[in-house]
Amino acid sequence: MSALVPTEHADPRFAGLDAWDDNAILSALLAGQKRGLGAIDTAISEIARAAALGVAALQSGGRLIYVGAGSPGLIALGDALEIPQTYGIARDRIVIVMAGGLAMTEELLGGPEDDADQGKSDLAALAPTANDCVVCVSASGTTRYTVAALKTAKAAGAKTVGIAGNGGAPLLELADVAILLASGAEVISGSTRLAAGTAQKATLNMLSTLIGVRMGHVHDNLMVNVTADNDKLVLRATGIVARIVGVGPELAAQAMNTAHNQVKPAILLAAGAQNLSEAQDLLAQSGGVVRKALTFLGRQ
Incomplete structure (x- = not known):
């Protein structure tokens, strides 16, 4: 198995690690994390292709569905939960499928990842269609639950993305877009929550x-569709409005209040839209892209 699965190799450089001093152990772990991030360099174009599939799915009324088992499942869960908050995408458009279900957030067990039948049935229960994009994450790329879920999604016509750490793994061979994160052997042999996990986390972030x-949920480098549902985020969103339009905090706060704390229409109100209805109409005409909507108001 080790000859085929680099993520499971025992790297001889770390033999005797338990007898090393603390700084040496931590330095080795940090180097491993950096290696994990470095593995993403050769995957940039495939990540871009995967993002295009995700955009097409969401713009066609479909869903972005994450699938994972064990640590990759938890990493995918974190990304999935953040998207609606950060980019204002409807919660029901972002779905997470985990081996063992959300009970795994309380106690992480290994057994469920071996259950291919459950992977198939869990994905099938979502009734995937050609409008959906299913992103499957596995360090080894051989996890039976995750591979079965991908096969089920593909059979239903959904677009599929495979993310794995070993070239030639089934998850990569079967996916429409294959993202290879060749992070190699772990400092702690087989503990793929380390370098492999870091690579997965960064890749899903990207x-x-x-x-x-x-x-269209980012203008310049600002989150213009953030869900502003607490004081901190309302303050941040108000600052975004002020910065983009070039107005003072009072006018920006007034626009946010009129827009019921929705950032995009607040920007257009602060930029000269006569009322919330006009701001919403401008956004509809621009496909939700603030930069284009601002041109309708004579602003660049």
Whole structure:
């Protein structure tokens, strides 16, 4: 198995690690994390292709569905939960499928990842269609639950993305877009929540962020569709309005209040839209892209 699965190799450089001093152990772990991030360099174009599939799915009324088991499932869950908050995408458009279900957030067990039948049935229960994009994450790329879920999604016509750490793994061979994160052997042999996990986390961050940008939820480098549902986020959103339009905090706060704390229409109100209805109409005409909507008001 080890000859085929680099993520499971025992790297001889770390033999005797338990007898090393603390700084040496931590330095080795940090180097491993950096190696995980470095593995993303050769995957940039595939991440871009995956983001395009995600954008197409969400713009056609479909869903972005994350699938994972064990640590990859938890990493995917974190990304999935953040997207509606950060980019204002409807919660029901972002779905997470985890081996063992959300009970795994309280006690992480290994057994469910071996259950291919459950992977198939869990994905099938979502009734995937050609409008959906299913993103499957596995360090080894051989996890039976995750591979079965991908096969089920593909059979239903959904677009599929596979993210794995081993070239030639089934998850990559089967996916429409294959993202290989060749992070190699772990400092602690087989503990793929380390370098492999870091690579997965960063990749999903990049994937979902590019989706948000291409859907028009970022203007310059500002989150213009953030869900402002607490005092901190309302303050941040008000600052975004002020910065983009070039107005003072009072006018920005007034626009936010009129827009019921929705950032995009607040920007247009502060920029000269006569009322909330006009701001919403301008956004509809521009496909939700603030930069284009501002041109309708004579602003660049």
